[in-house]
Amino acid sequence: MGARTRADEHDVDLAGLEFWARPAEERLAAFARLRSRDRPVFFKERRVPFVRDGRGFYALVRHADVVHAGRNAKVFSSEPAATSPEPPPWIVLLFGRPMVNMDDPRHARLRRIVSRAFTPRRLARIDEHITATARTIVDDLLERRSGDFVADVAARLPIAVICAMMGIPERDHAKVAACVDAMTEYSGVRGDVVRLRALRLLVGNLRAIVVLHRLVARLGRERRRRPADDLVSALVNADIDGERLSVRELGAFFDLLLVAGNETTRNALAHGLRLFTDHPDQRALLLADFDGRIGGAVEEIVRYSSPIMQFRRTLTCDYELNGQSFRKGDKVVLFYGSANRDETVFADPDVFDITRSPNPHVGFGGPGPHLxxxxxxxRRELAAMYRELFTRAPGIRATGAPELLLSGFDNGIKRLPYEI
Ligand code: HEM
Structure with missing residues (x-):
């Protein structure tokens, strides 16, 4: 094992939930100190109930290191999992492995199949649905005039879009939303959580996976028998080099879409309202030229808020990076939120500036196979939602501090009071 630099005992512990409960300014200052160290720092993980022991990880906090690890997927592997702690092997056996936790060539094969969901043609088709859903959400908001922005706006759009993409009937949307909540709560479990609570969350998570898999398996079987012009039909009938997506793989993909595409977009939407409330100059800039500015605004919201703060990789061989000798099997965590504030890449990184250009943020991951x-x-969802909001309720603003999710993974907002 290469020599390890440990974080000062009383300084920061990125592996503990206490760190993530600290105010954002303190956490950002801690990351700035870590970026200025001469090499990545090692953090020991506590044992998570019912999950195999995590020994600890090196924190990659500089933009250059995060980009390097993302690009070099042969060395920085996404197997056995791109999250830490990793799911127990029996969960993988029962429910399949999502492609975010796979390396090429298996990952590339699946990604080729499921990319059909995201071709420009399919996205253009879903655009109409996004706009119509955003319009309905704002119709409701104009009647309500105040409330919780997360429940009234941010939580509604992404789930409706993913369900529409998959062809999940409207009557099942509430069930899907409840399952996603259960899965998200479980993904926040860390070694600090007591066994009983961890068990309750694990059971909730398993139940949610079973319900979702049943739902999509039923749909998959129907579409295999009678293909329609929808995504599930395209996925279950896709034939790539003689291979097809199994119903279990379809279930794992649906889970991944829901987990990866729901919280992230919902949190970005809520962070955006908070940012445009705190920075009226940036709101004025956007409103003066919405079409010209919205693209840059969306990128800056994702950079500044980094809805996903980290992903993990595991070394496949001994390797040297930024002064650290890693050994095969070592874990590294890519702190996207820290890379997005790297002062060597972004001028005034703590300033929210929708005109920032270039903006090479890694909020959607680093360049590489898992981007x-x-x-x-x-991007389409955020642009469509802000367009509806700022044209029909231009005075909308957050009226209090956001209630934040306690998590080192999702930069989540649970509640955000607003009025129009
Ligand atoms: C603002 C919103 C979003 C953010 C910040 C975000 C962030 C990320 C990040 C950081 C990764 C990289 C994972 C890694 O490093 O291993 C990722 C992967 C992924 N995201 Fe997103 N995401 C967002 C929205 C979405 C949406 C809307 C969907 C689909 C409905 C989606 C589906 C995926 C999938 C399938 C992967 C895995 C790709 C692979 O492993 O090849 N994401 N996302």
Missing amino acids: CLGANLA
Whole structure:
């Protein structure tokens, strides 16, 4: 094992939930100190109940290191999992492995099949649905005039879009939303959580996976028998080099879409309202030229808020990076939120500036095989929602501090009061 630099005992512990409960300014200052160290720092993980022991990880906090690891997927592997702690092997056996936790060539094969969901043609088709859903959400908001922005706006759009893409009937949307909540709560479990609570969340998570898999398996079987012009038909009938997506793989893909595409977009939407409330100059800039500015605004919201703060990789061989000798099997965590504030890449990184150009943020992941598959869909959703909001309720603003999710993974907003 290469020599390890440990974080000062009383300084920061990126592996503990206490760190993620600290105010954002303190966390950002801690990451700035870590970026200035001469090499990546090692953090020991606590044991998570019912999950195999995580020994600890090196934190990659600089933009250059995060990009390097993302690009060099042969060395920085996404197997056995791109999250830490990893799911127990029996979950993988029962429910399949999502492609975010796979390396090429298996990953590339699946990605080729499911990319059919995200072709420009399919996205253009889903655009109409996005706009119509955003319009309905704003119709409701104009009647309500105040409330919780997350429940009234941000949580509604992404789930409706993913369900529409998959062809999930409207009557099942509420069931799907409840399952996603259960899965998200479980993904926040860390070593700090007591066994009983961890068990309750694990059971909730398993139940949610079973319900979702049943739902999509039923649909998959129907579409295999009678193909329609929808995504599930395209996925279950796709024939790539003689291979087809199994019903279990379809279930794992649906889980991934829901987990990867729901919370992320919902949190980005809520962060956006908070940012445009705190920065009226940026709101004025956007409103003065919405079409010209919205693209840059969306990129800056994703950079500044980094809805996904980290993903993990595992070393496949001994390797040297930024002064650290890694050994095969070592874990590294790519801190996207820290890379997005790297002062060597972004001028005034703590300033929210929708005119920032270039903006090479890694909010959708680093360049490489796992770059977010839904990035263009998320961009369309954010642009459509803000267009409806800022044209029909231009005075909308957050009226209090956001209630934040306690998590080192999702930069989540649970509630955000607003009025128009
Ligand atoms: C603002 C919104 C979003 C953010 C910030 C985000 C962020 C990310 C990040 C950081 C990754 C990289 C994973 C890694 O490093 O291993 C990723 C992957 C992925 N995202 Fe997104 N995402 C967003 C929206 C979406 C949406 C809307 C969908 C689909 C409905 C989606 C589907 C996926 C999938 C399938 C992957 C896995 C790609 C692979 O492993 O090849 N994401 N996302």
